[in-house]
Amino acid sequence: MKVLYVILVSYASAGLAQAALMYAYRSKAAQKYMISDDAHRSKTDRELYWRVALNITVSVTLIFSVMFGLGEYLYYDHAAPAWRYALEAVTVVLIYDFGYYFMHRYPFHEWKLLRGVHSVHHAARNPRQIDSLLLHPIETVLGLGLFFGSVALVGGVHIYTLGALFTAYTALNILNHAGIDVPHFPFKTLGVLAAKHDRHHHSMLSGNYASITPLPDIIFGTVE
Template structure:
């Protein structure tokens, strides 16, 4: 039986805020990362000066904001608890939420958004960004933003219904990892040396996906499903 735990829900919301502020702040104490951030900001500014960017970015903010509001106020408190759980259960939950989401997202991205017809045209907007930078994470048709975000958000009550409530911290971490990876994917990062090699690789792989509508690398969390299904570029 799932019940509305407002304290756990509020704790989850607080965790998301704190982790988001920390990820927007702490990594940029590293000079190389700060430099890449400035480079992205410069590119963002040029793109936002084009008439086509602001309406799409603003529409996405509305769709994202309202979806998040509905989730954190009305759905998440039914799915989370503050009752202690072993650390391995929490790690397993985070990995499971992210990997199950990534499988559904992979299928949706490959067969719906890169299929034929209406959804291909919708997704074509996001693919206008041939060399993506930070802002292109938000240069997405509002219907696609709605579908992608709600796929993630509604997976949580579905899994909580099947497995029982998650710890609030597990969902907070999974949510922040999901959002930040979606943003990071689109950043222009040119640091092909230690200790930034993985970061460089992640951004290069998604930039390759943006080259045209016929490229693989459909997943966003890891490229495991691309490797498994032969679409890794």
């Protein structure tokens, strides 16, 4: 039952992030913080919503299947020292972030192996929150597979650590596509992430490939 709560909490956080950003887009006070006045999206609204619906269907199916079917490889529910929870979380974040960096930079961009797949996501030159869901099903499966694989690689994490990681994973994916850069506390860091990812969307040749932290881009010289 706890794993169901983990999924529901992560979806609730994603829903709140989506709702907050939709409200901000309609707020006059937030307009001065918009990175662009338009998403400059090459997809029609019909194509956009079809892709979003398909992505949600694929992701929900995969998440429930993996969480319930492969739970023994992903989480445990016994007590452990607090330092272990923290170490597991940091390790998963680093594995995922560097793994995503290489997947994003090479197969999706430089090698052109999956550029056609990733180009679906790049249909928005200046993304909005809904564009976090504008993905080809293959990219959805690869992204979630990398997340769950990162968790399994450390031998699984505590169920509540998994909840925190998955909630952060879903929320940050939305906030990276917010299209809003508020240069004031407590939103400054999120604004920097959104602006960085907005620059990435300008071209299939842009840098800023990392997802969670700027560390991989800094190390490999692809910050823009």
